[in-house]
Amino acid sequence: KNQVEQSPQSLIILEGKNCTLQCNYTVSPFSNLRWYKQDTGRGPVSLTIMTFSENTKSNGRYTATLDADTKQSSLHITASQLSDSASYICVVSADHNLFFGTGTRLTVIP
Amino acid sequence: NAGVTQTPKFRILKIGQSMTLQCTQDMNHNYMYWYRQDPGMGLKLIYYSVGAGITDKGEVPNGYNVSRSTTEDFPLRLELAAPSQTSVYFCASSHGVGSSNEKLFFGSGTQLSVL
Numbered sequence: 001k002n003q004v005e006q007s008p009q010s011l012i013i014l015e016g017k018n019c020t021l022q023c024n025y026t027v028s029p030f031s032n033l034r035w036y037k038q039d040t041g042r043g044p045v046s047l048t049i050m051t052f053s054e055n056t057k058s059n060g061r062y063t064a065t066l067d068a069d070t071k072q073s074s075l076h077i078t079a080s081q082l083s084d085s086a087s088y089i090c091v092v093s094a095d096h097n098l099f100f101g102t103g104t105r106l107t108v109i110p
Numbered sequence: 111n112a113g114v115t116q117t118p119k120f121r122i123l124k125i126g127q128s129m130t131l132q133c134t135q136d137m138n139h140n141y142m143y144w145y146r147q148d149p150g151m152g153l154k155l156i157y158y159s160v161g162a163g164i165t166d167k168g169e170v171p172n173g174y175n176v177s178r179s180t181t182e183d184f185p186l187r188l189e190l191a192a193p194s195q196t197s198v199y200f201c202a203s204s205h206g207v208g209s210s211n212e213k214l215f216f217g218s219g220t221q222l223s224v225l
Contacts, residue, residue, distance in 0.1 A: 004152065032211055034214075041218070041219070042218050042219070043114070043200050043202070043216030043217050043218050043219055044153075044200075044214075044216050045216070046213040046214065046215075049211050049213065051211065089152070089153075096207050097155075098155070098214070099152070100152030100153040100154075101152055102150060102151060102152050103152070
């Protein structure tokens with residue numbers, strides 16, 4: 001069964017600290033893996049897209065990693081800011097289908 | 111560019127009423143999608159379109175209909191609203207299909223409650 005699981009479900013960190021969000025998937029055949037940021041009351045916004053051959057991709061303070069062998073990905077946020085408070089959604093593409101994780105709710109406190 | 115625009119932002123319906131959620135994009139994207147997002151669940155695909163005049167069912171199409179008469183517009187129709195359709199609805203568009211590396215652009219969502 002094609003599934004995308006994210007952990008933790010929610011996370012609270014202090015402003016300026018780093019954090020790492022996890023994504024495990026069982027989707028096949030794999031096309032690409034995406035991370036989205038969704039602010040409260042808004043639609044998801046793309047952060048990174050990685051193909052099978054890419055194992056790291058950065059977008060400013062966001063760095064995504066992919067291990068296609070173990071079917072795991074992580075999103076590392078460096079020097080967190082209050083504006084990083086949002087849900088982060090992992091999405092895996094297989095053929096023409098997209099499989100969405102349930103997201104990690106990150107709260108950054110001052 | 112406005113991107114993907116959805117209206118309305120909020121709506122309350124009575125059981126059995128009908129309504130249309132509007133979605134328009136100004137990026138000349140061929141692919142458009144409707145998703146619903148329920149609390150604690152990942153986004154589920156309702157319908158999608160690969161171009162004007164072409165639509166197809168997604169994972170959860172029951173109770174919904176769509177049309178794609180132009181490249182820009184992709185409205186979602188609820189004919190007989192049911193409480194199970196209470197959700198947040200997102201329209202999205204992309205230049206290419208999901209297996210490509212094309213970004214998916216989302217609208218800001220429509221929060222629908224059916225009472």
